[in-house]
Amino acid sequence: MSSFVESIIINFIFVRNNNFEAMNNFEFVNPTKLIFGKGTIAHLGKLIPIDKKIMITFGGGSVKTNGVYNQVIEALKNHNFIEFWGIEPNPKYETLLKAIHLGREEKIDMLLAVGGGSVVDGTKFIAAAIPYTQGEEWELILDNSLAKSTIPLADVITLPATGSEMNNGAVISREETKEKYPFFTDTNFPIFSILDPEVTYSLPKFQIACGVVDTYVHVVEQYLTIPVGTKLMDRWAEGILQTLIEIAPDLRKEKPNYDTMCEYMLSATMGLNGFIAMGVEQDWATHMIGHELTALHGLTHGVTLAIVYPALLRIMKEQKKIKLLQYAKRVWNVEDVDIAIEKTENFFREMGLPTRLSEVKVGDDTIEEIVRRFAERKIVLGERHNITPDVVKQILQNAK
């Protein structure tokens, strides 16, 4: 089982019944406090105890141009903090190591991530790695169970997409080896997350498109699998998908309104915080294949999903047919699964993303390398664990 799937299972702990006839047993916990709405960044001063030594982490500077940085600094003006800048999209282990060393030197005891999913993810790794001094920090990525403790972390999320603001996951890249792996620990949930929809106004349309597609694919990875009698989960998942489809035209406008940004932000959080994962079977093959495309070509996460997911549906259509038909009827109001798959791909295209490998100039050599990597790691993917490296090849060939 891939570490990503395994981690999801550990995250929203459920016990597999294996007969695919009934809802899986599960345990659920999500300790993150959400603070949602206009002006909520100003609450930071009260949310973080005054005696904490904070390291605030940032990306490449978008927060300086959209006013978020000033709001954070104003809210924390009486607190003791240092700043760490430069966590890049698809956060790099090499960059995060610098923050880990700084955090140890400065003896920080709280982390505040201010940025998109990459800054939050990178900060989750920093938080877990600062106390890990018994070996090389990369060991935590290869074996997540080594992460036993963490520096408390919170965030101001500026890009709705990953759900990182309310889950215990992160995805970390290593430039040196062109690898990208999930990182999950029980302790990595943010203590609190500030979600101010007004911070999303400065997002480029491309990032909004990637955020919508990422959210959409998170939901279908948990929903479009095997029917195991999860009526409530299905309705919640379909509700998020329908909300995304409904707000998409507004999101594409020059200046979407506040209510639209609220719905977008909340959909992203609800898509990957465990609330639609209770008792369901999960897929995650598209994500695992997408991570390889990013690792090898630096493609933005949402773009990889827009390319892989429609192809995966075409190849796995038979296996997914019961849920696909339900999806076709309830989400797209059609009776034909092929039309539903086509509508899914069109939706991603209408958001402005490419949906074919040829559009991003990825060819057979990359397909071969991804298949080789999965074979070497002995990875099989999908809700039935039957997406072997050969099936991955079919999916990627279909995505050309």
Ligand code: NZQ
């Ligand atoms: O770095 P700055 O200057 O801040 O700019 C960022 C970055 O260039 C910019 N941005 C963020 N908020 C903005 C903004 N620009 C203007 N206005 C704002 N309000 O957007 C760019 C992309 O940011 P990034 O954080 O990389 O995007 P995203 O939130 O989509 O995160 C992607 C990463 O999350 C991982 C992905 O694999 C990828 O590495 N994921 C994390 C998951 C999780 N933690 O559970 C699950 C997901 O499936 C995903 O894999």
Ligand code: ZN
């Ligand atoms: Zn994702």
